[in-house]
Amino acid sequence: MRKYQRSHFSKTAKNMVHEVDPSGFNKWTRPGIRAQLLNTRTLELVMDFVIEGDEGSLHILNAVSPAFTCSFSFSRYVVDEIENKFLKKLGD
Known part of the structure; x- marks a missing residue:
């Protein structure tokens, strides 16, 4: 499945959070879900309620x-x- 491909996952992450470095994905397991808001204007994770x-x-x-x-x-x-x-x- 495409969503389990490292290249697809890291590219998608980079689109959401610009600071993501795809070369940092050297070990690979199945991706999980993180229930955290993303500020779509700043592309940063929201750290509060x-x-x-x-x-x-x-x-x-x-x-x-x-x-x-x-x-x-x-x-x-x-x-x-x-x-x-x-x-x-x-x-x-």
Whole structure:
């Protein structure tokens, strides 16, 4: 399969992140999936959470690890946002 070819994989990576050096792919295993956002303007990986939404939704993007050290404080923040955005509107 083409997606497992080193040349295809490194070329695709270079298109997304310009700093990728294809010569650095000297050992080869099956590629994995990295659930991390890519800033399409700067072609850099986003290193923090992104919270987006509107009056009817809340989306947490770039939560790359379920065991991140701020999980309890972050979850409290998300619950507060849900309460402020959605539950208070139901009471109005």
